Amino acid sequence: MISEPSAGLRRDIGFYGAAFLVLNAMIGAGIFALPGKVAVNAGLLSPWLFLVVGALFLSVVLTFAELASYYDETGGPVLYATEAFGSLVGFSTGWLLFLARTASFAANATVMAAYLGSLFDVLAGEFPRAVIISVVTLGLTWANILGVRDGVRAMALFTFLKVTPLLILVLLGLQHVSGSTLLPSASLLIDDLGSTTLLMIYAFVGFETIAVTAGETHQPRRTLPKVLVATVITTGLLYFLIVLVFVSVIDQADYAEATLVDVGRSLAGTAGAFAITLAAVFSIGGNLAGSMLAAPRLVFSLAESRQLPTWFAHVHERYATPDRCIIVMGALALVLALSGSFVKLAVASSVARLLGYIICIASLPLIRRNASAEVREGAFRLKGGYSIPLLALGICIWLLFQSKAESWVAVSILLAVGILFYAFERRFGLADQP
Template identity: 45%
Template sequence: MPRDPPPKARRPQAACPGGSGPAKLAQVKGRGVMNDSQDTAPDSRLRRDIGFTGSAFLSFNGIVGAGIFALPATLHMQFGAFSPWLFPIFGLLILLVAMPFARLAALFPQSGGPVAYTAAFGPLASFQAGWLYYLARVTALAANANVFATYAATLWAPLGFGVGRAATILALCASLTAINIVGVRRAIRALDGLTVLKGLPLIALAIWGLAATAGAWPTPGPAPSLSGVEAAALIIFYAFIGFENSVVPAGETANPGRTIPRALIATIVGTAALYFIVQLAYVSAMPAGEAPEAPLVAFASLLAGPAGALVITVAALSSIGGNIAGSLTSTPRITFALAREGLLPRWFAAVSELYHTPANSVLFMGLLGAVLALTGSFLWLAVVSTLARLFVYGTSIAALPRSEQIAGRRTTLPTFGLMSAGLIVCLWAAFQSEWASWRMLLILAAIGLALYLLAQSSSRRKPGPKKTK
């Protein structure tokens, strides 16, 4: 059974002008940043079972979800033969965002990710970052669970509607939630299998397509206009969002300062290469004017008939399942971190005595995701999901210089350069959004502010211990 953290489990607060609470996540011993052996109470109860492969698979499953199974036709219609080259270009842009995260993971080797990073701006900023990030991730889980049921219905129609659809969603969420509760090591093993199931068919399809069209590969052609790229920027950017899956459970990663940066770089470069060859193969084989609803299934059917379509359908299910599994591994560490710092009820910070995982936070996310998927109420957040993520990325990156100062490090010119490059990418992508998306983001931030103030008010009114005679 999960146990509540003992009253003294919260970390002592290091001196930091102008901030309090979670702004002290970076504790300093002497001159150095807290290392793996210096874990404080909350994270020391979690096992560091995630190595390089597990960390890379977390990022890979966060990035590769349903997007790659829908984007090829859209990009082919908009950009033609140049469309494959958009992926390495945007992969480079994402690296500019990911590298500050890698640096932050080295500074804060604890679970929490953006919650820990934005704590440099104070508890309110930390809470808002965690709040928006958590909502975006739970909504994505619910959306993907619905897509999973839709793809499952191509194998057996009753799974796509009514009781069959509900049963599919519940079974998916329940099984992946249980795997993550019984141990992060088991969750990583499940991710390993799902990654292979979705990665190998995509690679095989791309290689087969390129081989079948050898000699007919299109030249890149003229580059599209900047306005054309900007119009599709959020769509392409969304295909890479999720790389931060590996930084959130840093408290359960072995040697996170070394493991996470290597995993981030390898994953983003590898994913950009995979997207490139898939798109190149698709452009080489498929007619330019067609836009099938499931482009890669249509592509596989063209190459290998119904058997090929079946293989890609299974790959799509594995991709979506892996994305949800990765989310259930990393995202509950957000509520765990918020509760650990007193910004959410302590129930979320409970750690299973048997499995040493944040069981309550995992269970809550699984239940909430299932409810949203079954009711369809997750749609209201879908329009601002990417923008919310960009907001979290930007605020985390902006905290890098302050975080280095808190950690006792001298802020150097390369640090400011790293921060500036990441912020420029985030701002450029965010400003491709329409005002309606910004308005919804502001509403969500206001709701988060109200919850934060309510929690603070409740904490102040909490009576102290009664005196005994």
């Protein structure tokens, strides 16, 4: 499980670069709209519900932290699933997660264009929307081909530009928090707990992105577990404070339609609304940068293991990046975003992610058992035997049962398409090996 960087990839991602990647994967467009949608069902309990859900979901993150501590190679979930359950399951896991990330990129690029259109009239309309999507997608594609360091720098910039306004919003809004808001005496009954929780989970997914880039991370077996745990806890606390400010500033009757832009307007007028709108744009930009950095590595890992044609395993001679995978990701995301055909895939992305999580969690016992003594000695070993992974598995299965049938249908179709690609490569590609 300990190896040299994959096919000449450079270990240019350090602790802070990895942290930026997790932050940008988790803090995207969702936090700017989720508070109101959750508050409709949970009311003043919303901040605490975010905290409780985050704490429970930490069991999933901790399980991934241990899994990441066994590997130095690029691939993350693909490696875990392949070692435990074989090539077909490993391919299916990587394929679904790649499609989910690509669809998410396409959806968020469209949302970014909509936010920019709301800021400037000249950017409103179909043609400006297409130009914005194209410039953002092609720009991030080119930045990531030039090198992983440029991708990390782009994420660092987006992280600063989106987190700073959010922290200012929290500081300005805390003065409106009262004792009755912080510790409400409201009933603990929450309307439609299942769908509300499933909605909130969207705020915490995306952390698995960092495991995919292990082959380009400095000392990944030490770095990744620390980054995962620290960043997810920090993000959960930030969500708690943001939602606490939201329910303290916005009237209950306005929860359904309000966003953080409305909180910014209430706290600082037009300037506040403008700042939060910009923060949303930068937040989405950071999420896009993280997706463009990580998702192509899933395809690269599949190609390295001969589960996709080796054409995808090409590494740029000068920049040491998986250039063809990045180009394919950028082109596919651009087509989906411009055509709007990504909608069903975006809806199904949560199911695909949860299925991937379940497979990875279930792989832990086999990976523990197969690890060498040297690897086990340096691994991030969870306390309590399998109690934490079992809790994580139960949470993911319960969440899957909250999903709609249309999501399952879309995932099944996409999985079938991927298996056809896999079968073709296994039938013809392996036969061509020298």
